Amino acid sequence: MNNIKIIILLCLVFNQFFASIGWAQEKHGFTITGKIKGLKEGETVKLTFEDTWPIWGNGWTKPVASALVKNGKFTIRGYLPDGPRLAELEFSRTNADMKQPFPPFLMDNENIVIHGRVRAKILPSQSIIIEGSRSNEERKKLFPYFDIWRQGLRDRLTDTLQKLNGLLGYNKDFMAGIERLKLEQLAQVKRGLVQNSSGQAAVPYYVMQCFDAVGHDSIVSLLYDRLDEHIKTSYYGKLMQNRLYLCEGQPAPNFTSFTPEGKSVSLKDVTAKNKLTILDFWGSGCIPCRNEFKEYTVALYNEFHNKGLEIIAVSWDKNEKSWKKAITDDQQPWINVSSLKGFGDSVYSSYKIIHTPQNVVIDQQGKIVAWNISGLELHWFVDKYLNK
Template identity: 25%
Template structure:
């Protein structure tokens, strides 16, 4: 399959409890003679939910793997050229990424990202989806492209809710979501056995977190150190409006938002509006340089542990910029405000 375009980032996902067959056989053929005496490495998650690294030696371009999946797994297959070639040729390798269920499948590989798989329903559905997806990249850009992609995903899930691909698409949508919206309704369109599978349970956890941080909900408390080592809790500021900005020194949109807030001069002489920055930086020097350059004067919290810090976990932050506006009662009243919309909201609170 040439240039398989996935809107799903490659991840090792497993789905269990859906079919009778609990083993897979993957037979392969490599047409390029450069790899006819090479080595093949297959990485996937096995039935114990552990990464499995299998190797096979090609014989006249043929190889075979077998194993046991919970039901379906994403896989990475790497083909290395025969070891007795010159160094420049030996460094050449083919990598392909795909997903199959427990089945008897055959893969034919020509070169990088040029392959076909027979015998897998998951592969067939993914091929069908991408045949519809690929033309969108040629016809549309920006927000229009995103809207078209989302519409395609919606229509695919509606048409094939029992497809493994629908489950993967739903997982991608929920994993990248920053607000709840209609995700619960879409999740409920999946078959019950998908919802109760391990990947379905993971999605339910994310949906629960999105509900907890939605506007109208009580903001979760957290305690983190500031740059001077003082411990600061969010609930220390109850009775005031609190604007929390999750950011990083390397994030251009984050830095621009800092500049906008500094220029608006909203953080000074406004006792009822508190600004808190939570940095995902792991380097103190990088953070301090950014604070100095952006002329930030409000409190900055960090333990220099990236996205594993307490505040990130409590608010489900997996990317920046993110922000939350909290009212004096501790409830979230807005989130992910940007540019003029953000400034207008904050100015309205201090006037």
């Protein structure tokens, strides 16, 4: 019995020793084999990953791996420690001839083959085939659902309502019909997502890419719970998990900030006194924000303030004079606050705001009830909520 214990102990010691000097088996990484016609002999192919969410300016990492083109072929090897990432290939010489950048693709530690042809007059997305990446296939499979949700049910609907506003104005029957149609289509999209997204690596990627449109919906928590554990701890999985507290139905993060006169304002105190509170993120240099104020928000506030609506406009301004001048010029009647720290404002950090305009609607219990609704849609939401 003692001999067996000694043997087991020796095995453990030797295993740790071999691992420490690099004799242990290496983790399985990725291999990208490229067979692309049109590349220049000897040029460098570089692999980069999406670095920040969302893509904002130059949101790509420095090259993480590279290879030289030989006889029209290249092989890039490496290891992804944090699961699937959106990747892109750069070519040191051919890139200048391409009409658009190489199509990005989702990849994990997989054996990937990329083939096709690069020509100056043909878009890479039309002539390049990417095979072997399960993550990217999942991405293509889920694309229609997120595209309909983001483009069809948010962007296009908003554009349509803005165009009809000049013709119909605010019409309750019309808005009720629009809402029914939207909810029916949204229900179909959500059913499709739940049925087709179990355990898939592309889910957190798409949630983050479409975050402004879909990332705050209560269904996001359900989608996250259905992910495999290794996807939850992946790069996009951790980003998704870190934003679940901002979903509709969750308590709105409390904060205290200051008015132009230096008076402190607590979100918790404001929401407790009003049936509905809108946090509006803006800045004096944000033209769409200020246009929205002039065209819709001032009238909305004047109509519903006495019925229980309050607005707190949180500015990303750094210049106090510019901030105060914009408030005066736009005749903003609501509560204005700012720390004058730009997007480094703690309120912006708490709500993960990296661009404007954006807004959050909060009920009297301090819970988030809606994100990023504007114009006629916001008017209808407030009207229906305060008169229910």
